[in-house]
Amino acid sequence: MTSDRRSFLKHGALAAAAATTAATATSCGSMTGAASLTRHPTGPLTLRFYPYTLQLKHVFTIATSSRTTTPTMMVELEGDGVVGYGEASMPPYLGESQETAQAFLSKIDMRRYPDPWLVGDILADVDALAPDNRAAKAAFDIALHDWLGKQMGQPWHRIWGLDPAKTPVTSFTIGIDTPEVVRQKVKEADIYKVLKVKLGRDNDKEMIETIRSVTQKPIRVDVNQGWKDRSLALSMCEWLAGRGVEFVEQPMPKEQIDDLAWLTEKSPLPIVADEAITRLEDVRKAYGVYDGINVKLMKCTGMREGHRMISLAKALGMKVMLGCMTETSCAISAAAQMSPMADWADLDGAVLIGNDLFDGATIVDGKVTLDDRPGIGVRKLA
Numbered sequence: 001m002t003s004d005r006r007s008f009l010k011h012g013a014l015a016a017a018a019a020t021t022a023a024t025a026t027s028c029g030s031m032t033g034a035a036s037l038t039r040h041p042t043g044p045l046t047l048r049f050y051p052y053t054l055q056l057k058h059v060f061t062i063a064t065s066s067r068t069t070t071p072t073m074m075v076e077l078e079g080d081g082v083v084g085y086g087e088a089s090m091p092p093y094l095g096e097s098q099e100t101a102q103a104f105l106s107k108i109d110m111r112r113y114p115d116p117w118l119v120g121d122i123l124a125d126v127d128a129l130a131p132d133n134r135a136a137k138a139a140f141d142i143a144l145h146d147w148l149g150k151q152m153g154q155p156w157h158r159i160w161g162l163d164p165a166k167t168p169v170t171s172f173t174i175g176i177d178t179p180e181v182v183r184q185k186v187k188e189a190d191i192y193k194v195l196k197v198k199l200g201r202d203n204d205k206e207m208i209e210t211i212r213s214v215t216q217k218p219i220r221v222d223v224n225q226g227w228k229d230r231s232l233a234l235s236m237c238e239w240l241a242g243r244g245v246e247f248v249e250q251p252m253p254k255e256q257i258d259d260l261a262w263l264t265e266k267s268p269l270p271i272v273a274d275e276a277i278t279r280l281e282d283v284r285k286a287y288g289v290y291d292g293i294n295v296k297l298m299k300c301t302g303m304r305e306g307h308r309m310i311s312l313a314k315a316l317g318m319k320v321m322l323g324c325m326t327e328t329s330c331a332i333s334a335a336a337q338m339s340p341m342a343d344w345a346d347l348d349g350a351v352l353i354g355n356d357l358f359d360g361a362t363i364v365d366g367k368v369t370l371d372d373r374p375g376i377g378v379r380k381l382a
């Protein structure tokens, strides 16, 4: 076979995988350099998982709760001597736990998936095993993507054809707290160019004024549905617009659709959906109600659906924020792979914890930074 022919096969295979349609066995064979049209004899991958509890550096308070730890479930898929890593981060308010994740992952029978390259079919089948369990599904999805990317020898941002130079600036999140603690957190956020501030209690203006007493960095505001009255929400948006705020995330309860559409039309700041957005079908519902959406892998079942949600939102002319939970560098790096598609990123989850298990995508000079490691781009620590 000529080198041209081999090169054609190799690039054809990459394009097939990039479409994230069910990649064929042909692509796998050629990616391993064999340029063969025969089916790759990988066989079913081995699935492992174990619980892990993230220790938060600070007590984290949003409009509805406070906590110091986040339960996670770490997932590994192994085959051909390659391990793919995944993670389910499960802040309690989302309704999943280590127990529910364990129960869900135990239902996955890997013998049903002798060809791990049929990613679309496999993930649809796993999704149908039980409703919800979205973080557990994401953990499996991320581990499968990591394994596939490692087999292809490419990071997902390259497989998707994304420019790593176009990763967005990421924000550092500051929870609701006393002025003293808020000032301390602003100092810790020194390397970040943008701050994300949680509002929605009775000290909103004090929070913003405290931050403005120590820095003029741009601020993104997340209200977590904390404002109930649309006139109050509009007057807050107008007040915030004069104080260097970029956008307002989920200002009102997601059920108040008419009020949110009214606010989006009148607000001088973009209004971004978060709690209103879970999966692909929610993007269409958000169109006309919000200016943008916040995509989180733990809510949307992982990289495959996250990538599709961002593609749809961009096609509808909407803005995209790529968010996270408190997570290790495993899930953060998985999200970072698609971050060049996002307008805004909030991928500080691994920075907020004290016991990361992975080395992966980093924040350099406030920007999400990707390297050339294959798959989701992580290395397990010790």
Ligand SMILES: [Mg+2]
Binding pocket: 222, 224, 249, 250, 274, 275, 294
């Ligand atoms: Mg939010």
